Amino acid sequence: MSGILDPVLPWIAAAALALILARGAALKLLDLPRFSGAVAAYRIVPAALVAPAAGAVVAGEAAAASLLLVPDLRRLGATLAALVLAVVSAGVWINLRRGRFELDCGCGGKGQRISAGLLARNAGLGALALLAAIGPVARPLGTADLLVIAAASLAWAGLYFAGDALLASWRTRAAS
């Protein structure tokens, strides 16, 4: 790949995306019955396949999160993350087209309804995955690089969590 980008930038994207995906997977694992309920309510997979589909999404998220942090497998992790995001977004998009704006998105936590904002959010995460997939330039990373990666990825993930919380509360207030 071309060497336009310093390896620090893709690493920041990868670490931030890994944090975000890991949190999503953990929240869904903590309340798996609710997540399968949400998957069933999307009315896309037949009832018999709801549990495997829900498991596949959680497993995909967790696997992508861990692969993103392995130097040689980062690109694979980014591809997997993009794939999971695309599948989930397609589910949201189909149900928005059906006019079911009341649907719980199944994103974990207190939950929020599906919305166009959710699609925009996922597109942002997709851009992060793209950035993480950019080929690394061969340059050994020093301690300073690692510190910058840690700080910047924490900042990005933190901003994402804050934005997501605002999106969720904005949606509930608009609905009530």
Added chain:
Amino acid sequence: VSLLVLSNVVLWVTVLALVLVVLALARQVGLLNERIAPMGALALDGGPAAGSVAPSFALPSLDGGEVRIGGTRDRAMLLFFLSPDCPVCKKLLPILRSLAAAERSWLDVVLASDGTEAEHRKFRERQKLGGFAYLLSGELGLAFRVAKLPYAVLIGETGIVRAKGLVNSREQLESLITAKELGHGTLQDFLAARRETAPEALKAGDSE
């Protein structure tokens, strides 16, 4: 160069601290929104209002018997509208079970939905709902104008609708029982009654 390094470190610390503050603020906004939101069951427009006579039905239950809705009965009835693919309904089922047990002396809990019988029999078996009467009728939902699930209607002993609304939590379900005891059919009624008394209190304060 050392100044540059120092300023970078300071900036990173500042950025992380700011992110933490924004995160805390976003959480607070969410919490405040939740606290402001009505805790009672929200009654949606339409359907027989609280205080009016409930429409009469006689419907077969999935457990074999027949259930009469409306008219004079010796017990009150809580109609709980649900659907197999509504996650919140499933979450409320254990709560509904404990409520039914606690209010057994005066209240019958009846489940209602519509759709194919086979699907609901399977749902009823899987969720172990054998203890409740279970009605399948599209007209019942239409008569009460049920638009969102889970929806509950409390009908008094004399066939009068006592309280109704969209229920998403234990508090909202219990608020229906409280509403019957207080005599306010809906949360909106209760708030309106409070609003009517509030200006008088204000006036009294002004005159002094």
